Amino acid sequence: MSTPSKIIYTFTDEAPALATYSLLPIVEAFAASAGIAVETRDISLAARILASFADQLDADKQVDDDLAKLAVLATSPEANIIKLPNISASVPQLKAAIAELQAQGYNIPNFPEDPHTDAEKEARARYSKVLGSAVNPVLREGNSDRRAPAAVKAFVRKHPHSMGKWSMASQSHADYMRGGDFFSSEQSITMANAGDVRIEFVGKDGKVEVKKQLALQEGEVFDSMYMSCRKLRDFFEKTLQDCKDTGVMWSLHVKATMMKVSHPIVFGHAVSVYYKDVFDKYGKLFEELGVNPNNGISSVYDKIKSLPASQQEEILDDIHACYSGRPEMAMVDSVKGITNLHIPSDVIVDASMPAMIRSSGQMWGKDGKLKDTKAVMPESTYARIYQEMINFCKTNGAFDPTTMGSVPNVGLMAQKAEEYGSHDKTFEMTVDGSMRVVLADGTVLMQHEVEAGDIWRACQTKDAPIRDWVKLAVTRARQSNTPAIFWLDPERAHDRELQKKVEVYLQDHDLTGLDIRMMDYNQAIRVSMERLIRGLDTISVTGNVLRDYLTDLFPIMELGTSAKMLSIVPLMAGGGMYETGAGGSAPKHVQQLIEENHLRWDSLGEFLALAVSLEETGIKTNNAKAKLLGTTLDAATGKLLDSNKSPSRKTGELDNRGSHFYLALYWTQELAAQTEDLALQAQFAPLAKALGDNEAAIVAELSAVQGKPVDIGGYYRSNPQLTSQVMRPSATFNAALAALA
C-alpha cells in the first residue's frame, strides 16, 4: 500500500514562472491519478521581497516566507521539491521589482543605496538577503546528482547539435598562474573535535585584528589560501604581452557571479592592468569619482559622465589609445563593441569555456569573426582541465555527439561546501602582514604571509556532506553500472584531507564489482575523455566548483546545452529536490511573450525532473501508480523530442504551451497503452482519445493567439488571472483536461 505524498512545485520568476501557469494544471491532473497532491511554493523574487517586509504590510498584502518553509522541508525525509530556475537578483533587478510592487500597492521601502537612518539600514539588511544567489544555497541540503537523461541522449545521437571543427594547428589555449595563486598557497586541516576558530590579521606592528569567528564541527575540513595581487597583475601583464607577440586574442574567464567576493577583485585587476595607462594617469580622479575597476571598464564610462564634455573626451581618447598597445580582446557583443572587460558578469567561466571549446576553440573578435584565443583563468586549480580538453580536441578533433559517451557528475555541494561557501570568509588585504586561523586555545592552525592587495579566503566542508557524497557516488556507480572517478589532486592540501575521508567512508559500502578510482584532475578528465570518444560513460565525483564547471562542460559537448540535464539533489535527510534547467530565468523570453504572445521557454527540464520525482516517490512510498506515471512521462518526453514538439523560437510556430499539449497527449497515450495498471489505463483512455481527436483543433487554438501583444499585469509579480488566461488559451484542451478529474 502506498503512503500519501505530495510534490512541492516551486513558483519562481520570468519564463519558468509563465510556463508553470500552463504546465502545472497538467501535472496536477495526472499526479492526482496516483493520489499525489501537487502544491506550489512561491519563491519568486517578488514573493521573497514581500515576505521580508511582511511585518510592514497590511494583512491582505502579506505573503508567507515560502523559502524559509522550504528550507525546513529540505531537512525532512518527506521533501519532494521540483525546483525551477529563479532570478539571482542584481541591484538593478531588485530596484525594478521594488518599483513594480510599490505600483501594485505594496507599501515597501525603496532600496537604500547609501543607508544612513536605522530604518534605511534595516531595509538594506533585509534586501541584502534577497540579492544574488539567495535560493539555491538555502535549499541545497544535499549533494548533486547530474546526468544526461536517456531520452535526451538518444535524441541528440539522432539529431546532433553543431560542433565547430578543431584544427591541429589551433593556437588556442588556457593560461593560468604558475604560482602565487590560491592553488599554490592552499593549506587545509581537519578538525579532530568541534571547536571555535578565529580568522585574524596580524599587522607588521604585531596588532591583531579578528576578521571572523566560526564554530567548526568535528570532522570539518577547513582550508585557507591566498592569491598574490602582485603575481596576479604580473600574470595578466605577461598574458597580454604574449598575445601581443603571438597575435592570439586575449580573453578573461572568471566566475564573478558565484565567487562573488574574490572574483570581482580578480576581474578588477585584469581591467586595471589592461587599461594600465589610463588607470595610472587618472588614478586620483577615478578615486574621487568612485570608479571601481571591479565593475568593469563600464564603471569608467558611467562615472565620468559627471565631468565636462572635453574632459570626458580626453579620457575616452586615452582609453582608445590603450588598445594599440594591447592585444585584441574577445568580444561579448562585437556589434555593440562590448568586450570581455566591460562588466564582470558577462563572461562566466563555466559557460564561456565550453562555448569556446565547442566553437573550434575560438571566440568572437571585434570584426565579428571567430579567432584563436588565449583563455586567461588566473586560478590554476581548475583552469588546467580546460587546457587538457583543448589539447585533447587539438589531437582528436571535436567531440562527436552522435557517438560520444557521457560524463555524469556526483558533486559535493551540501551545506555550502568548499569555495562556494567562502564569501563571508574572503578578505582583500589593505596592508602587509599575516593572516592566520587560530583555535580558541591560541593554537595557530594555518598562517600565510600576505601583502596589501592579496586576496585571502577560507573554505569550510562539513563531514556529513562528504560522507553522503561518497555514498551517492557508490550508489550511482552501482545503479548505472558505470566506473566512477573521484577527482582529487594529491598536490592540493584540501584534496588530501578529502582523500583520507573518502578512503574511510568507502569502507562503509559494498564495492564488489564496482570500478571506483581516484585521480588528479588532469588524469581524471583525460581518462574520462578517452572513454568518452570510445562511447563509454564515466561518473565524475567532484568537489563543488568542479561540479558546477563539469555539469556545463560535458553537457554542452554532449547535448549542446546543460539545460537538458537531470539535476537531482538527493537531500541528506532522505527527501529529494529535482532542479530543472540550468539556463537561468530567460528575461528575453518574457519580452517575446508580452510583445508577440509566443513563449519559447522549453520545459524539458521540468518534464525530466517530474519523471524522476514521480519514480522516486513511487519507490519511497511504495506507490506503483506514481512509478508508472514517472516511466510513462519519460517515454512521453522521449517521444516529444523525437517528434520535434519542443518549442520553436519563432512566433507563430509551436511554443511552450503547444509542447505542453503534446506532452499531455503523449503521456496520456502511454498511460492508455500500458497494461500494468488497468485502472490507470481506463482512466486515461478517454483523455487519450479526446486529445488525439482534437489535436488539430487544439494546435490551431494555441496558434491563433500568437502574434499580438498581451498584458499579464506585471513582470516580477504578474496578475495570476491574466497570466493564466494567456498561458491556457485552448478551450478544447482545458476542457479535456478538466474532464479527467
Added chain:
Amino acid sequence: MSTPSKIIYTFTDEAPALATYSLLPIVEAFAASAGIAVETRDISLAARILASFADQLDADKQVDDDLAKLAVLATSPEANIIKLPNISASVPQLKAAIAELQAQGYNIPNFPEDPHTDAEKEARARYSKVLGSAVNPVLREGNSDRRAPAAVKAFVRKHPHSMGKWSMASQSHADYMRGGDFFSSEQSITMANAGDVRIEFVGKDGKVEVKKQLALQEGEVFDSMYMSCRKLRDFFEKTLQDCKDTGVMWSLHVKATMMKVSHPIVFGHAVSVYYKDVFDKYGKLFEELGVNPNNGISSVYDKIKSLPASQQEEILDDIHACYSGRPEMAMVDSVKGITNLHIPSDVIVDASMPAMIRSSGQMWGKDGKLKDTKAVMPESTYARIYQEMINFCKTNGAFDPTTMGSVPNVGLMAQKAEEYGSHDKTFEMTVDGSMRVVLADGTVLMQHEVEAGDIWRACQTKDAPIRDWVKLAVTRARQSNTPAIFWLDPERAHDRELQKKVEVYLQDHDLTGLDIRMMDYNQAIRVSMERLIRGLDTISVTGNVLRDYLTDLFPIMELGTSAKMLSIVPLMAGGGMYETGAGGSAPKHVQQLIEENHLRWDSLGEFLALAVSLEETGIKTNNAKAKLLGTTLDAATGKLLDSNKSPSRKTGELDNRGSHFYLALYWTQELAAQTEDLALQAQFAPLAKALGDNEAAIVAELSAVQGKPVDIGGYYRSNPQLTSQVMRPSATFNAALAALA
C-alpha cells in the same frame, strides 16, 4: 678469489677507431692491475669485407671473421664486450672501402651493381652481408638497459644545454593516420607449440603464392599488419592541404634506415604525393629512366641527367611549379635547398622529433628561420607519444635540464624482436588479394584483405627475450629503487599478447616494495613527464621501436644528446655487452684529424661503458680490484666532466687525446687516494705523481702537434703504426704509462 677474465674491446671505424689508438693503451694498463686482459676484435667495415673474401686472399692478407666469433661469444656467459659505434655502410661507402682496400693490395672484387655472372652474384651476396646495420642485430643477444649515468646527470644539472622556449600558442603538432595504418590492422597470435608457418598471398583468382616459410618457437608472438596505400596517400594529401590552409610548415618523419623495407615505400608515397603533378605528367618517362620516389626527389634529379638539357629544364620547371600549390616544407639544409623529401635517410624520426621538440617545436624553413611545423608520421602506433609530448610542452613549457628527473629504458630488443626484425617479412602488394599466415596443417592464423600498393608485414617476438625483458625490468626497478612502467597498449593486438606474458613472468619475481605498472603509451609518457618535471625518475619498459625512440627522446631533453647514455646489453646467456655512444662513427671528425690533427671525438661513452663493465666483472668474478677500478673510473669521469676536460671542437684546444690524458690522471688520482685496496694504492701512487707533475708538459706536447695535416695511411683501414704515432704524440705521457706495467 677472483676468476681470470677478459674484456673484449671492439675495433670499429672512423673516429671511434682513431680514439681507440689513444685510449686502449690506458685501459690495458689499468685493467692489468686487476688481472684483466683486454683483447680487441676488429669488426670495422674493412675487416668485415676482408673476412668475407678470406678464401680469395693470399694467406698473409687474410683476416679472421671477428664478428662471427663475437656473435658466438655473445651467447656464452663469459662475454664482456665493449661495443663502439661502427659504420652501417651504404653502397657508396662500401664502394669507397673496396677501392681503398684494393689500393692497399687486397685482391677483392669490385662491388657488382648489376651482377650477371655467377662470380658477380657470389660477390654481391657476400657484400650484401656487410651492408647496412649488419653488426648490432648479430651481437644483440640480450635486451637493452639504457640510462643516464649519475655523473652525466650531475654535470648537466650544473651546465645545462640550451632548450628552446615553448609558446602556449604554438601551432606545431604531430599528425598521423586515423585508420588504414599498421596500428589499426594489427593482428597477433602466440604459438601454443613450436611450428612451421607460411606467409602466403591469395590472388583474386584463388592462386596461392607462398611468400615466406618460417619455423616459429613455442610461445613465440607473431604479428601481421598492413598499411593501406590508398589511405596513406589520402592522408599525405590531407596533411598537405591542412598545412596550406593553416600556414604551418610540413615535414615528414620516418625511419627509412632502420625500417629499411617498409619506410622507404612510405617515404616514396610522400614524394609522389607532394610532387603529384610532376609524377602524373612524367610517369611513363620516369619509369623508363628508373626514377624511384622511394629514393627521394633527388632520384628525379639524378636520373634526368641523361636527358637533353631542354627536357631537363622543363621537368625542373614543373618541379618548381609544384611548390606554389604546396605548403612550405621543413629543410634539412636551407642553404643548399635540401628538403625533407630529398633523400629518405636525412630525417630520422627518433632524432628529428626530439630536435624539433627541443627547438620550441619548430623546424628550419627555406629562409633559414625556425617555424611551427606539422610533423607528419603516418604510423600512428608510436607517433602519438610525440603529440602527447608536444601538448605537454605547450602546457608546461620546455623541459628544464637543471631540475628534471630521468626516464631510463628497459627495452625488448633481443633476437630481432618486433618490427625491427620484420624486413624479411615485409611485402609491397602488386595486385589486390589477401595475405594470410597459415600453419603447416592449413589452419589460417591471420588474414588481411589487401590492395595493390599496400604494405604488409609480419613481426616475430620470441618468448625467451620477453621473459628476460621482464626480469631486467624488475631488476632495474629494484636496483635503482625506481617505479617502472610497462608501455603496453590494450588497443594493440601485439601488446595484448605481451601483456599476458608479462603478467605471468612477473610472478617469477619478488615484487615486494616495487612500483610496477602497465599503461598505454599516451598514459605512460604522460605520467613519466609529469614525474619528470617534478624531478622524479620513471623506468620505461618498452618494445623495440619505443626503446629506440625513447632513448633518443628523453636523453636529448635531459642531457642534450643521447650519446652520453649508458647503453648496456645484459646478454641472455649471462654475459654483458656495453655499447658506447649513439652518435654514429662521425666521418667529419676524421677529416678534421687528417687536415688539422685535432680529434674532437668524445670518448665519454667508452669511459662510462668501461666503468660498468669493470664493476660488473668485479661482481661476477668476485674481483674486488676490478670493482674498485670501475668505481674509481666513474669518479674520474665525473671529475673530467666537472673540470671541463672533454674534447673541444676547436683545433688547438684540448682534443680527444688530451681528454684521455686527463681521464688517466683523475683515474690514477682516485686510485692513489682510495684506501680500500692498499696494493692498488701503492701501484698507482707513482703514476699519479708522474702525471700530476707533468700535466703542463703533457698538455703542451699534445697541443704542439695540432694545426698540421697528418697521414694515417687510410680511411677505412688506416695504417696501425702511423695511426698509433698520430694518436699518442706525448712521449712523457707514454713513458709514464709504460712505467705502470
